[in-house]
Amino acid sequence: MKYTEDIFPRSTIQRNGMKTLQAHIDxxxxxxxxxxxxxxxxxxxxxxxxxxxxxxxxxxxxFPTIVFVQGSA
Incomplete structure (x- = not known):
């Protein structure tokens, strides 16, 4: 399955100490x-x-380990 921003939108939430890393993804x-x-x-x-x-x-x-836990119920 190919994810798009419609299916998986970009988050605009920022937290104290949070860093955003730029990636070159293909x-x-x-x-x-x-x-x-x-x-x-x-x-x-x-x-x-x-x-x-x-x-x-x-x-x-x-590579760093990233764990994303969606908050839906």
Whole structure:
């Protein structure tokens, strides 16, 4: 699935101490694994999406870990 700003809009929220990092993103910069089941609660199956950076051939680049938790109920 290709995400657009209509589906996943850009956040304008800023917090004290928050830093925004600029990235050069293209089609080959990351891999997305969608709808991974991480828990089943009663009759509900909970899913998540995992977005992984594409590694260099020599695997010398390091990437920060970013965890985004959506606040919807």
């Amino acid at each position: 089609e080959n910069s990351c891999m997305t694994i969608c709808d991974v089941v991480y828990r089943e609660v009663e009759n509900y199956t909970l899913h998540l999406h995992i977005i992984l950076p594409t590694q260099d051939k020599d695997k010398t680049r390091k």
